[in-house]
Amino acid sequence: MANSPSGDSMIERIARILESFSSTRVAQTSSDIARRAKLPHSTAHRLVAELVDSGLLEREESGAVRIGMRLWELTTRGSHALGLRQLAMPFMEEVQSSVKEHTQLGVLEHDEVLFIERLSERGAGANITKIAGRLPLNASSSGLVLLAFAPQHYQNRILAGDLPALSRETITDPDALRTKLAEIRKVGYAYAPGSVESVSTGIAVPISDSTGVIAALSVVLPRGTDNEDARRAREAAAIAALRHASTGLTNAISEVRFTSH
Numbered sequence: 669m670a671n672s673p674s675g676d677s678m679i680e681r682i683a684r685i686l687e688s689f690s691s692t693r694v695a696q697t698s699s700d701i702a703r704r705a706k707l708p709h710s711t712a713h714r715l716v717a718e719l720v721d722s723g724l725l726e727r728e729e730s731g732a733v734r735i736g737m738r739l740w741e742l743t744t745r746g747s748h749a750l751g752l753r754q755l756a757m758p759f760m761e762e763v764q765s766s767v768k769e770h771t772q773l774g775v776l777e778h779d780e781v782l783f784i785e786r787l788s789e790r791g792a793g794a795n796i797t798k799i800a801g802r803l804p805l806n807a808s809s810s811g812l813v814l815l816a817f818a819p820q821h822y823q824n825r826i827l828a829g830d831l832p833a834l835s836r837e838t839i840t841d842p843d844a845l846r847t848k849l850a851e852i853r854k855v856g857y858a859y860a861p862g863s864v865e866s867v868s869t870g871i872a873v874p875i876s877d878s879t880g881v882i883a884a885l886s887v888v889l890p891r892g893t894d895n896e897d898a899r900r901a902r903e904a905a906a907i908a909a910l911r912h913a914s915t916g917l918t919n920a921i922s923e924v925r926f927t928s929h
Contacts, residue, residue, distance in 0.1 A: 681707060685715060686724075686735070691798045695732040749775065749784045752883060755920050756875075759913035760787055763887060766909040767902075770795045770888040774810035774872075776818070777802075779826065781811040781884065793890030794867050806845055807834045809860040809870030810884035816852035817874050817881035823849065837862035857907060858886075867891055871906055873914040877921045885914055 684705035688696065696704070702712030716733055719725040723738035744750050756773050764771040764787045772786040780802040788795065797803065805811035805826055815826060823846075831840040839845045852858045861869040872886035887906050892899070 681705070681711065682715060682719070685712065685719065686739075689735055691801050695728060695730075695734045697732050701733075751924075752921075753785045755924065756785060756883075756885070756917055759917045759920075760785065760885070762916075763885070763906075763909045763913045764789070767887045767889065767906045769793060769890065770797070772797055772810070772886050772888070773875075774803075774808070774814070774884045774886065775882065776805075776814045779805065779829075781805060781808055781814055783810070793888070794865050795888040796864060797888065803864065804832045804834070804838075806831045806840065807838045807863055808886075809858040809863065809872035810886045812848065812852055812858040812860060812863075813872040813874050813884040813886075814881065816849040816858065834864050835862055835866050837866065839863070857910065858884075859903075861891055869903065871903065871910060873907075873910040875914055875921070876918050882921075885910055885917065 684707065685701055688701050688704040698713045698716045699709060701707070701716060702709045705712060707715075716725060720727050720733060720736075723736050724742075725733045725739070726736040727733050752775070753773065760771045760773060768789045769792045770786065770788045772783050774781040774783045776782075781804075783797050783799055783801050783803075786797060786799050797808075803811055805815045815823060818826075827842045827845060831842065831845065832838070833840050839848055856873065858870070858872045860871070863870060867890065869889045869891045870886055871889070872884045874881040875883040875885055887910060889902060889906060
């Protein structure tokens with residue numbers, strides 16, 4: 669039920685406060701939060717103070733606030749993402765031992781790919797992905813896999829909407845993207861050189877349960893640092909490692925779902 673002159677509920681206002689934080693904006697003043705959450709200053713100050721009192725936000729010596737450890741603790745209890753991360757970690761470690769660059773796990777969330785785990789080698793190449801970070805579906809290899817195996821009506825909606833470009837090679841044309849999605853379904857993986865950053869190549873495979881594709885397992889490799897033969901060999905090894913891990917993780921998910929019923 670709405671309980672403010674603007675018609676938004678208390679839950680909606682608290683959600684906007686929490687959503688005003690990001691991986692690069694980890695600490696804010698109450699005034700900053702009021703502006704970004706589109707709340708009256710008095711309302712933002714009051715709600716922030718209550719969230720600090722509850723431990724969901726923490727106040728720094730400077731007076732700015734950040735996400736509290738209690739909120740992190742509560743959100744991980746019984747989380748589907750936490751269970752998936754725990755199952756995926758051994759398989760991600762196997763892939764990472766092969767590619768020695770970046771290995772990551774992403775899920776579909778609010779029309780974007782949300783990354784819930786990442787492993788990175790010391791000195792690995794460029795990768796803008798962060799845990800709890802998001803990327804557009806049309807831009808990343810993980811997003812392309814999730815979109816390719818999504819229901820047709822969902823694909824149509826995404827293709828009819830905004831397709832943002834993160835680099836010159838990001839696919840932003842709906843027809844070209846539709847062709848790319850068909851290719852992914854045919855070969856079973858997404859290959860996206862330069863789609864997020866011109867210096868990197870993303871490769872992703874789908875992870876499934878009995879309902880369909882629920883996640884994407886991907887690697888990010890440096891692009892153009894070796895000769896052509898070496899690059900192809902490295903990418904082929906990454907695809908083989910990802911496919912092996914995808915089969916193992918899908919089987920592990922099936923076993924857990926079976927034994928839990």
